[in-house]
Amino acid sequence: MTDSYDLIIVGGGCVGFAAAMYAGRMQLRTAIFAEQRGGTIILTDVVENYPGFKKLTGTELAEKIIEHAKEYDIEIFDEKVASVEKVGNCYRVSSRNQSLIAKTVLFATGTIWRKLGVPGEEEYANKGVHYCALCDGAFYKDKVVGVVGGSDSAAKEALLLTQWAKKVYIIYRKENIRAEPINTKRVAENKKIEIIPNTNVVEIKGGKFMNRAILDKPYNGSTEFSLDALFIEIGHIALSDLAKNLGVACNQKGEIVTNRAAETNLPGIYAAGDVGDAPFKQAITGVGEGVAAVFSAFEYVNNNTFDCPKDEKEEQE
Ligand SMILES: Cc1cc2nc3c(=O)[nH]c(=O)nc-3n(C[C@H](O)[C@H](O)[C@H](O)COP(=O)(O)OP(=O)(O)OC[C@H]3O[C@@H](n4cnc5c(N)ncnc54)[C@H](O)[C@@H]3O)c2cc1C
Structure with missing residues (x-):
């Protein structure tokens, strides 16, 4: 024994x-x-x-x-x-x-992963909605993608996605992202990345795959925001x-x-x-x-x- x-x-x-x-x-x-x-x-x-x-x-x-x-x-x-x-x-x-x-x-x-908890998130899971850039980012070569979140992890995910995507939007509910200073600088200097501050994604829509996020305030005049994929990194x-x-x-x-x-x-x-x-x-x-x-x-x-x-x-x- x-x-x-x-x-x-x-x-x-x-x-x-x-x-x-x-x-x-x-x-x-x-x-x-x-x-x-x-x-x-x-x-x-x-x-x-x-x-x-x-x-x-x-x-x-x-x-x-x-x-x-x-x-x-x-x-x-x-x-x-x-x-x-x-x-x-x-x-x-x-x-x-x-x-x-x-x-x-x-x-x-x-x-x-923490889920966003908005309509469309479950429906489009793995059909445009993802939680890991390293796992799924390569599917979006030359596409336009979004990252929801403002943490260091979100910043790192956005930076990684620029290896494939032609444009990466960070959609964050607050004014300034709270990444490590070195990653904040990298995000600011990366021409492919644009931050949409003070904004929430409230719904995800599409056909067979997601093709747009619905925002709680207009961006470029519309709350409908075209995206090929959305990576959720909110903790x-x-x-x-x-x-x-x-x-x-x-x-x-x-x-x-x-x-x-x-x-x-x-x-x-x-x-x-x-x-x-x-x-x-x-x-x-x-x-x-x-x-x-x-x-x-x-x-x-x-x-x-x-x-x-x-x-x-x-x-x-
Ligand atoms: C995108 C991203 C980038 C990051 N970058 C960095 C970085 O650059 N530097 C850094 O230091 N940190 C980084 N982190 C944070 C780092 O990954 C975590 O702090 C670290 O991995 C936590 O390790 P852990 O062992 O506590 O938990 P985890 O890594 O989550 O491991 C827990 C393990 O327990 C297993 N498990 C759970 N329940 C059970 C069960 N009932 N029975 C058996 N097994 C179970 C899980 O399967 C998992 O394998 C990053 C995180 C993310 C999301």
């Missing part, structure tokens, strides 16, 4: 695998569940702000972190976790094929339902509330990366939080006694 895991990490993005690397180094018995290895960062073409690497693609960064984690004795399950329950002072982590017991759990489940929603069902405290946005040691309100439960309530969400900050979580888990495992049951498979033997 095997002992329970010291740490189970739920989520296989850059934060989950960085935490797994650290946990492996600290000789915690560690498993990581990754529904999809790499997570959000693999959807961006260029990362220029991860210390140690002047410039690399998001996929390259994720691969480096995963390879680093695999240097240590960790177990990887390419599966989606369906539930996390408390058993004694331990936790049962269940997926379709596994039911494992852990002394501590780290949620690094990240986020999903993300934390994937915190598993944690919430366990009783982990979340803020109004659904993000898991943590302290600087990545601890949640429940003993032995940690959160890091985009699923957490830190205001600034980047790969490097998330990775740092993941490392803090592992250090907290290490202390917790070594300073407590546990009454973990064996997993179900072992109980039947």
Whole structure:
């Protein structure tokens, strides 16, 4: 019979695998569940702000972190976790094929796209309406496309789209976009990009494919705005339902509330990366939080006694 895991990490993005690397180094018995290895960062073409690497693609960064984690004795399950329950002072982590017991759990489940929530968005999903420029931008060579949003991610998406599209409009509800200064400058200097400020998209229309967005105020004299595609980049929603069902405290946005040691309100439960309530969400900050979580888990495992049951498979033997 095997002992329970010291740490189970739920989520296989850059934060989950960085935490797994650290946990492996600290000789915690560690498993990581990754529904999809790499997570959000693999959807961006260029990362220029991860210390140690002047410039690399998001996929390259994720691969480096995963390879680093695999240097240590960790177990990887390419599966989606369906539930996390408390058993004694331990936790049962269940997926379709596994039911494992852990002394501590780290949620690094990240986020999903926030939808615009306007008529036509669902109807034209993948028929002009998209959420990832790297994935779908190449379909729009020499076309006119829009990006909804004003964050750094939105600016980066717009810059990437200029590789294919002949014109890119950033449609933003406020006066000024709030990208990193270097990306704001790149947007301003790129002749293919035009910002339409103080404007909302209220509907998406078309035939078989979308062909126009309806704006809440006229642009060039009309609220009907011809576009071949619209990329929606208005933020993300934390994937915190598993944690919430366990009783982990979340803020109004659904993000898991943590302290600087990545601890949640429940003993032995940690959160890091985009699923957490830190205001600034980047790969490097998330990775740092993941490392803090592992250090907290290490202390917790070594300073407590546990009454973990064996997993179900072992109980039947
Ligand atoms: C367009 C864009 C550009 C960006 N550019 C940069 C940049 O240049 N530099 C930078 O530092 N950051 C950048 N970011 C932000 C960066 O991508 C995120 O901060 C980072 O990827 C967060 O990592 P994470 O591991 O917390 O979450 P994620 O990357 O979202 O990973 C979470 C993982 O958990 C998995 N998961 C979720 N639920 C479960 C479950 N129940 N069971 C198993 N697995 C599960 C998901 O499938 C996913 O693989 C960018 C983001 C976007 C959208």
